[in-house]
Every structure is written in C-alpha cells, then in structure tokens.
Amino acid sequence: MGKNRKHSVAFRLKVVKAYLAGDGINELSRRFKIAKSSVQKWIGHYKQGGGSSLLPQYGHNYTKEFKQQVVHAYQNQGLSLNECCFKFKIPSMSTLHVWIRQYEQFGIDGFITARGRPRSMKNKPKIIKTYGPLTRLEELENENLRLRAENDLLKKLDALIREKEAAQKKKR
Template structure:
C-alpha cells in the first residue's frame, strides 16, 4: 500500500490515480476499488469525474491556484441558478476540491460579491506597516503632517478591525438562532 501514495497526508501519485480510474473504466466497481485499495468512494468518484471532464492532466495536483472574483461568481452562479451540483461544478470548472466551492458559496451567501475579495491567511504584521515617528528635536511642518498621517492610518486600521470583529460576532449570533 505504501508505494501507491506520496507523503504522510496520503496524497496519491498521478500514476496511482490513473491506475484506479482506468480500472474503473475497464469495469471494476467503485465499491470494489475502494475496498481493495482502502480509498474512499468519494475520492475515486472525484478522480473519475475529473478524468472524464479533462483527461489525465486533470489528475495532476493543483497547488496555489488563484481564482478571480469573476470566476468565483461564475461558478457560484452555475451552482445556484443553473442547478448544477457541487461535484458537477468542480468537474466543469476544474476545481480540485468540493470544499473550495463550498467555501465560495458560503462567502457569497454571507457577504455577497464582496465576500470573494476578503483577504485570506495570516494578516501582515503592523510593525512593518508604519514608519517610526521621530521623537527628538524640533519637527518640520512636513514631519508633523507625516506623523499625523501615520497616527490617523493606525487609528483607521484599528477601527476597521473593531468593525470586522463586531460583524463576525453578529454573524455568529445569527447562526446560533
């Protein structure tokens, strides 16, 4: 079994995925393949669907793809208005995971189109964002204005973060109801 997958997260090699897909296309059942190779049926169904839609290249790992807001909106529209299932949307638009699409749908339902442009990942450190304010000697008019500008930016960022926290709390309370 160890030769079929790569790494500790059971990421299967492209060759192994292709072997499973070909076995299915040659008459083996998904249930039988699932038992024999100890893979979930949904995983095999996903591989087969992607293979049928895009061929062998669709089984290649797709790390770090960046999707535009317009693309996300198009996919969510296909899911909501055209009646496609999450799996069908993933196959049609070559999205590797149903969970990715599920997140997009949830973002769209909660925040509308603006939900797609929300920043992901760890926020950048604030210490790198602002210059150190000069505290020695008399300040020129330009330095005074720069310092005031920095203070106002910091205050604005703080208010934005507070507003975001309040919105998150309101959304969480709505979900509880």
C-alpha cells in the same frame, strides 16, 4: 507529487483505468482501501480533463468574476458541488463550498479577502528619516516615538514577569 498527497498520480490513473475496464466504484474502494468519494472524484476529473487533471493543482488564484460565475451555475443551474467542480475544473469541493458560503453571506464583496496572517501592527509609526539636519519638531517626534516604543517594551516585559510569577505561585 504534492506535499500532502496520499496517492500518487500513477495510482490514481491505475484506479481510473480499472473503473473504465469495468470494475465498480464499491469494488475499487474495497480493493485499494480508499474512499468511494475519492474514486468518484478521480473518475470525474479524468472524464472531464483526461490524465492531466489527476496531477496536483496548487496555487490557483481565481478572479471574483469566475467565482461568481461558478456560484451562479451552482445555484441557478441545479448542478451539484461535484458537477460544478468537474465543469469548472476546481480541484476540491471544499473550495466551492467556501465560495458559496462567502457569496451567501456577503455577496460579491465576500470574494475579496486578504490572504495570510494579519499584520500585528496595522499603522506602525515610522521614524522620520531625512537627509540633512532635522527640525526641532522632527527631533521631538522621533524622540516621542522612541520613548513610546521603550514604554511599550517595558510594559510587555513587566506583564511577562508577572505572568511567570503567577504561574510559579500556582505550582506551589
């Protein structure tokens, strides 16, 4: 079971089987105290892909062509978000909603995004490391980089000290 899964696969299957046995969606949502949209989603995924479609699905890396195909199907074929998710086996409507918004704002280029946290220093200067003796220019460049780093560190330390002192003055 996934880390954020509230309902197990066995429970989902039990709800879907009860629906297929003739129980209504409203009745199931009341009996099991779950949202109607969850029941509808589980039923749709089950009808589309069987019991395996109720398993947790993580880490899909969709190509930009696939994303474009899904968005075009949504926009041009008149499919709802739910129907699109079932047809293309996308686990969450919110994923599709994000794709649509990206496509409407930026076109196909909106699908090319860097994932994760951005780097804090983009063009980090590197100290030149060579084997053998360094030339005078290389020595000066390395010393310059070290001095800049030391200066930045001291500035940051000074700012933190001033911030701490200001916070203490406010408390008084």
